[in-house]
Each structure stands twice: as structure tokens, then as C-alpha cells.
Amino acid sequence: MSGGPSVRQRVLGWFHERPTATAWALLAPGGLFLLVFFVAPLVIMFGYSFMERGLYGGVEAGFTLEHYAAFFQPLYLTILLRTVVMAVSTTLICLALGYPVAYTIARAGRFKNALLFLVILPFWTSFLVRTFAMIFLMRDSGLINSLLVKAGLVEEGITMLYTPFAVMAGLVYGFLPFMILPIYSSLEKLDLTLLEAAEILGAPPRARFFRVVLPLSMPGVVAGSLLVFIPALGSFLSSDLLGGAKQILVGNLIQNQFTSARNWPFGSAASFVMMVLVVIAVGIYLRVRDADEAREA
């Protein structure tokens, strides 16, 4: 016997007739998660940034703009400038090191997957552990120095650890895969016939690279640069461990406010200033690139 459609059929039928409701239903789980664990904390932080500092951490009720004002003092602006210089340099170095690697992998034929595997291999270990490993490499009596001394290249070890060089090395090391992977993926899609077309039209190797390969891999370069620049701007681990907390970055500053300094409102304000700066910087970057493309076209 059969008495009308089953519950399941009726539910499915209801959704089938309402595509908008279906979309909302599918978005709900992820959306809810982001709302609770991403949007809500941001809103709370934003609120904190206008409140009074609590004596033992936390906040006390009130409204003040003093934390924002405090951030724009020479002391903090110096930190901000240093951070931006560091992040930009990291991005450029990653680009310079990563592009040739991505290019090689994209042309590596059957070794492609093996090489890609090597690129992502470091992710199997925590960044903290890897940063400690770099300490062992770079300290005065570390592996690099002892090799240099043994080879007779230097009299005694070079001081690398706890210098800006070490911080930069840590950042570049940590973020390089994020540059390589998007560039690889755009180069991998590149139709090699285009290079042949350019070649028979009279383009020598240099021109083929700058007129065809580079423009067509720009989406990867842009994505990679953003993936490196943004987290580099907020990083604190490298400067903490490899820089010996001597020249702190904005990331360290913010971290300190929430831990040892116990100034949550100031930490929140600094976070929001950074976020706005990132959004502006990325906006300008994308705008410039689009203008470039428009000019090219």
C-alpha cells in the first residue's frame, strides 16, 4: 500500500521548489561556525578597543579613543614601519627565491609530484619546532658556523642568531611555500604552444619570459605575494625566537599587550589598526595591478 509521498520526498520537494532556501540551508553550518568563532570575537575585540584597561588584564566599562591615539606615537610607528619593511622584504625575497622553484617544478614532468611533495613537507612539523631547529643552525656554535670555521672561511663564528638577518631568514623559510604553490599552479596551466608562438614570432628567451610567461603567471604572483605579505605582517614567532625579542614587530607588540603587558584594549586597538592597514595595502596593490593589466591591454 502507498499513501502519498514519504516525509523524505516531501522535504526534498519543498527544497527543490525553493532554490534560495536551499542555498541558505547549505551555507548555514559553515556560516554559523564563522559567526561564532570569527565574527563574534572580532566584534568583541572591536568593542574592547574603546574600553578602559583593566588592572589585571581584561577591560573595564567606558569609552575612550586613547588606545588608538597611543598607537600613533613615534615609538609604535617605528615598530610599525619596521614591520612593514620586514614584511615587504620577506615578500620580495620569497618571490625571488620562489618563482624559479615554481617554474622548475611546473616543467619537471614526472618529477612534478615528488617536488611538490618536498615543498609542502615542512608543514608536517610545527612551525615552532622548525624555528627552534633554525636556532640550532644559526647560533654562534651552530652547524653553519662550525662548517664555515672548519672550511677555513672564517676565523670564528659569525653572529647570526638574534639579528634582523635571522628574523628575515625565519620568515622567508616559513612563508616560501605559500609563494611557490600559487605561482606553480599558474605556471602549470601555461600553454607551452604560446612560447613556441612567441619564439617563431621572433622573441628571444628574455622577451618570451617578460612578455608571455610573467604576465600569464601574474595571478599566481599576486596570490603568493598576498599569502606571504599578510601573515608576515602579523608574525611574531620569528622575531621572538630568532630575533631574541630585541627588535619587536607589531605582532610581538600585540601579543605582549594580551600577555605580559595586560593591556587588552591597546592590543585590540593595535590589531584593528593593522587590519585596516592590511586592507588598504591589499586594495592599493590590487588596484595597481588591475591598472597595469588595463594598460597592457
Place this chain on the structure above:
Amino acid sequence: MAESVVEFVNVNKTFGDFRAVRGISFHIEKGEFFSILGPSGCGKTTTLRLIAGFEHPDEDGGQVRLHGDVVNKKRPYERQLAMVFQSYALFPHLTVEKNIAFGLEMRGTPKAEIPGRVREAMDMVRLDATNFARRLPAQLSGGQRQRVALARALVLRPSILLLDEPLGALDLKLRKEMQLELKTLNRELGTTFIYVTHDQEEALTMSDRIAVMSEARIAQLGTPAQIYECPRTPFVAKFIGESNFFEGKATGRSGDCWRVEGSGGAFDVPAENGVTQGADVIVAVRPEWLDVCAPDAVPAGENAIAGTVRDVIYLGETLHVLVDLPGERTVTVAVRNEGQLARPLAWKKGDRAAVAWKPEDCQVLELGDA
């Protein structure tokens, strides 16, 4: 004497163990429409790429000459050629006019000249400049992309234009149209066209001469009429047009003909083809050179083998009469359609009939090549 613009002297090209091109020699004359025709994997594309410079002959693998100079080791960008690719290979990040200007820029054409030359090339391929110049390739149809690819090559005013199956991706009507346009451009510009295709009809329609390739060698080189009417090997006879084959042993000579006797019947072949007593002989006869007649009414002096009509196929312009002959063979006879409603064909399935042809209409083929 005409000037050779491309010359191959015993050229070999090997990829690993695979011999893509084996000792081929030919020359192409200035202004010629030269086609390289063959099935996939026959070496035709490798041959074109050897001319372009994307591939180089093996060490001691012969000579490739352009305008008389040996260019074995020259890179493509040093060869002053132009090429249209099968996939068009338009630069997706550049507009139509930038695509066309690319080669001019690379070859150091004065900046002031470029816009005029681009416009001229677009006119040549009948692309409306006001409408298309600033579009990206992604905003064009297949046929329009084809024209841009052609303009990008012609704008260089090359003395030699290489075309790698450029019409393969177009629909039939557009393809026919472009065939005529290419042929016209070839005549008007005086540019040498070297055209790779697997489409025999296309090659016959457009070419001054055709090199038919098979298994890394040139099976036959000649004008379309020579290739079609006098195929030298069974491969050429099969690949270009349709052919019926008859085989046997030469048993005796009488006058201008050799008598050939095979399991399926006996027939005469012209004597001038180097047939000797007792030799194995295979001949090809085109369907339109065969006739169907009653077994007892064979015209005097013609070869005839009797069989049974298996089927009659209506093709419009022609009818194909399939006749089963002794030895489990079926031959195809093409008959002009004179109107099946008014004057229906006298033959139908199951009739006893003979296929007949004049001895001079069969082509004695070289053996040893499938």
C-alpha cells in the same frame, strides 16, 4: 629555374628510440602551396617543426636549408618565418591588435609603422579593425581566432608561412571558405605556404604539390593530379581517395600489355611499369574508373571480372555499386547518378554482373608497403 626556399637533404630526426623522420629529401619552391599530408604519427608535424626550428635534425642527420643556408642549429626566432598553429596559440592576455603587433615589435619594426601594418593585416584576413582590435582572444569565436592567428603571421610579410592543421577546429562550411581564402592569399602575396594536414581532400583542393608521408618517410611527392591518378604505393592509393586493388602474377606479355593472373581472375596491365615475367603485381583502380556491365557484354579490350552485386548505395552525386568478386573480395564502382526516379540504375542487389576497366586506367603499384 624556380628558387628553392626550403630544402631537406636526407634529414633524420629521432626522439629516443622513435624515428620520427627517416632520411627525407625534398625542396619547396618560392610561392608554392606545399602540403604535407599523412595520418597521425607519420612524421608530418615533425617535418614542419624541423622547418620552424622547434626541432633540430639528429647529429649527421642531414641538412635543413632555408633560402640556401643550412639552418640545422638555428633557433626559431632567428629564422624569420611565420606560423599558424592548430590551437591558434593566441596570447590570452593581449588584445587582438597587440597579438598581431607582437611579431613586429620583436623584429624591431619602427613603432610608428606598427598600427598601419596591423590594420593592413586585419584587412587582409577580413577582420573588422574597429570592432575587433581591442577584444581579447577569449571574446572571439573560433573562426575569428583563426583569422587573428593568420593576421599575426601575415603581418610579418614572411617569405614562408607554416600552417599546422590550421582549419582543423572549424566547422565544415567555414573550413571550405578558409581553404579558398588561404589559396587566394598564397597567390596574391607570393608567400610560400607549407601546410600540414591529415585531410586528403583539403590537400587536393589547395596544394600545388603534396608530399604524402607514411611511417616517417615521404611515400610520394607530386601534384594533386599525380598523387590521385598515379599513386605509387598501396598506401597512397588507399589514403588519398578510394581504391580497388587487384593482384596476381605476370604470366606473359602481348603487345603493350602484361597478362596478370590472380586467384580472382585474369587482367591486363600496361607494360611500361617495369613489370617482369613471373613478378607479383598489384594494381589500383579508382571506383569512378570501373564500370558495371553484364558478364556477357564486356566492351572489347577491357578487363573484366564477374561477380554478384552486393548492394547499391545512394550518395547523391554518385551511386556506389558494391560487387562481390571471387576470392571474398568486394570492389566499389562509382556510377554517375542520372536520376534514380527518371532513369533508375539497371543493377540491383543479387544480380550477376562484371566489373570492367580499361587496362590503361589501372595503376601498377610498388610492393613492400602496406
